[in-house]
Structures are given as structure tokens and as C-alpha cells.
Amino acid sequence: MTSNSSISPSSEASVLQARDITLRFGGVTALADVGIDVRDNELLAIIGPNGAGKSSLMNVLSGFYQPQKGSVHYRGQDIKGRAVHEIARDGVVRTFQGTHLFSNMSVIDNILVGRYSQMRSSMG
Ligand SMILES: Nc1ncnc2c1ncn2[C@@H]1O[C@H](COP(=O)(O)OP(=O)(O)O)[C@@H](O)[C@H]1O
Ligand SMILES: [Mg+2]
Structure with missing residues (x-):
């Protein structure tokens, strides 16, 4: 995947910003100088053919x-x-x-697992 960061909207209000991302797997360049800006409350879709680098980009953004x-x-x-x-x-x-489901857990518990990292509790 390649992109030109100049086609992105102004970076001022972006909450997620990637610049010049290059990712190689051996001799395969999955991402070549890719840039992306995601603004607050923006719903953004990345589209492209199989092998274009969509998953690779998501994996870079999420670490x-x-x-x-x-x-x-x-x-x-x-x-x-x-x-x-x-x-x-x-x-x-x-x-x-x-x-991938936890087969020993209920449907609702499987769904709640996805919320776990955002849940807060305390004794106070
Ligand atoms: N873990 C990996 N090891 C080696 N090559 C990979 C790996 N992940 C992706 N690739 C290669 O990187 C390129 C982009 O793949 P990918 O990000 O999965 O594209 P998409 O999600 O758009 O189908 C492809 O050429 C793919 O074969
Ligand atoms: Mg993919």
C-alpha cells in the first residue's frame, strides 16, 4: 500500500495520525510511506484488493x-x-x-470480554 499524505485532510484536528509508514516482510514491502489521519468522530474505511496492506496498516496502528x-x-x-x-x-x-469465541462462556460474556479494557471499578 502506498499513499500520499498530502491528500489527507488537515492534520490539526486528527486524533490518530500515521506518517511515512514503511513495513517490510523480508523482501515484501507491505506498506510504503503510508500516511493516514483520522479525526474525532470520523468513520473512515480503508479499501483495497487482497494483499494491498489493509491488515498490515491496522496491525501497525494497533501496535x-x-x-x-x-x-x-x-x-x-x-x-x-x-x-x-x-x-x-x-x-x-x-x-x-x-x-474466536470462548466456548465455555455465554454469548453475553463473550461480548463483554470486548468491553473489559474500558471497564473501571474500585472499592471506593
Ligand atoms: N505476517 C506476514 N508475513 C509475511 N508477509 C506478510 C505478512 N502479513 C502480510 N504480509 C504480506 O504483506 C502484504 C499485505 O498483506 P495484508 O496487509 O494482509 O493485505 P490486505 O489485508 O489488504 O489483504 C501481502 O503481500 C502479504 O502477503
Ligand atoms: Mg486483510
Whole structure:
């Protein structure tokens, strides 16, 4: 996947911002200088043919893959290189194409697992 960051809207109001992301798997360049801006409350779709690099980009944004080059900022913080669970806790979360259910749990409990990282409780 390649993109020109100049086609992105003004980066001023973007909450998620990636710049110049290059990701290689050996000799395969999955992402070449990709940039993206996602604004608050924006619903953005990434489309492209099989192998275009959509999943690779999602994996870079959520911290599953470390790109060889580029930066990822979320709400002003540099999140590249941080642990996946920390990035998820802060709000950048991915789902997966294939579903994996906890077969010993109820439907509602399976759904609630996805909410767990956003739940807060205390003794006070
Ligand atoms: N874990 C991986 N190891 C090696 N090559 C990969 C891996 N993940 C993706 N690729 C390669 O990177 C390119 C982009 O793949 P991918 O991000 O899965 O595209 P999409 O999600 O758009 O179908 C493809 O050439 C794919 O074969
Ligand atoms: Mg994919």
C-alpha cells in the first residue's frame, strides 16, 4: 500500500495520525510511506484488493507490527513501539477478521470480554 499524505485532510484536528509508514516482510514491502489521519468522530474505511496492506496498516496502528519506518501518534502521544495492551487501553483497538469465541462462556460474556479494557471499578 502506498499513499500520499498530502491528500489527507488537515492534520490539526486528527486524533490518530500515521506518517511515512514503511513495513517490510523480508523482501515484501507491505506498506510504503503510508500516511493516514483520522479525526474525532470520523468513520473512515480503508479499501483495497487482497494483499494491498489493509491488515498490515491496522496491525501497525494497533501496535501488533512494528514498522521499519514512520510514526504513529494518538491524541498527541507517540504510540509506536508501545505495548499492544497499553495502546488498546488508551483507545486504539482492533478486531479480527476471524472470530474466536470462548466456548465455555455465554454469548453475553463473550461480548463483554470486548468491553473489559474500558471497564473501571474500585472499592471506593
Ligand atoms: N505476517 C506476514 N508475513 C509475511 N508477509 C506478510 C505478512 N502479513 C502480510 N504480509 C504480506 O504483506 C502484504 C499485505 O498483506 P495484508 O496487509 O494482509 O493485505 P490486505 O489485508 O489488504 O489483504 C501481502 O503481500 C502479504 O502477503
Ligand atoms: Mg486483510
